[in-house]
Amino acid sequence: MSLILRYMRLDDIRPVCAIDELCFRPPWSKDSYAFEINESRISHMVVLESRHEAAPALEAYEDGWLQRVSGWLRQEAPVALATAGTVVGYGGLWKIDGEAHISTIATHPAHRGYGYGELLLAGMFRKALRLRADYLVLEVRVSNAVAQNLYAKYGFSRYGRKRNYYRADNEDAYDMRARLDKQSRWQLDRLYGELRVRIPFRDDFSGVKRPRG
Template sequence: MSLNLRYMRLADIRQVAAIDVICFEPPWSYESYTFEINESRVSHMVVLEQLSDDAPLVPKPRQSLRSRLRDKLRGHSPANYSTGEILGYGGLWKIEGEAHISTIAIHPANRGLGYGEILLAGMFGKALQLDAEYIVLEVRVSNSVAQGLYRKYGFNRIARKKNYYRGDNEDAWDMRVSLDRDTRLRFGRLYEKLRLQHGFSDAYSRAARPRG
């Protein structure tokens, strides 16, 4: 079994939505995911999948012959096209100098195994690849575990957003980290340690966004 980070595809929505409905109230709609994957120019959706050694490989949906040849010439790994069990997912928006982590979720059965940190590190790396100046996210004030993880990567509380979460109206902390030189160096060390610990492949943080 192996772990792989990659861009979210339309074929992933069923599994992603099943996690979403457990983790969030209200969950995103299928149309929202379709827009984020296919239409939004600022969205970079990611999944963490678990692959068995004999997992089938499938081509990216609606990929043209020209695109396949281009990928082959660029040496893109087959891991980009793998399919497996989705353990968790995340969303990153890049708007001018800001990278905004819009969502991050791990199936409850797979929590406490470091998978959330892998997703966070992947989106952190993507923000660096996109030349963002800082990263921002919101987190429930009651979620001390997530806040501890974010602080590990340099995030600090900036403001408290009242009644931020629909459903129960819980407040959120607005947390941010500036992507200065020291932060980049610290992230590099954390990322390499995480790769050694979990042995995951990363077809997301340094990859170009798939097209068509």
């Protein structure tokens, strides 16, 4: 299995929306994602993809039914074998003047607790630094202790409270912010380095220019 952090594409919308529906009320629409990916000039959408390279494992069998199955699979389902990738999480970053705003972040419930949410946040943090933002901002439900822990780990602190921010149930949001200065860059380098050791992954997002839609 290999993990890749990369820009979100139109063909990711379906799996991203499936995760979104499990995580947020209301979820974003497919059209919103298409807009963020293709049209918005301020948006940097990211996915974390997990790839299983199935073909080499099947080739290891010399003879017998498995080889015949493998031959059939290669003929009938070449795409599935070549790109057996699963989107396990996603995020979004808006860059407006000096502000970088994390618009969304989620991991699939079946893939939580493996460091994937942190990987997405670290990738967006690095992207914000690369885009020369002065600070990072986000909103989080006051009841969402898991996400708040993650943000605190990356130097976010509570800046304010937005009353009745979530329309679905009128819950308040904390406005959390992190300054992007020398100290936060140093802290990010340390955390990103530790992540790389803990979870080997390829980063095709944070240092890469946004592809043209």
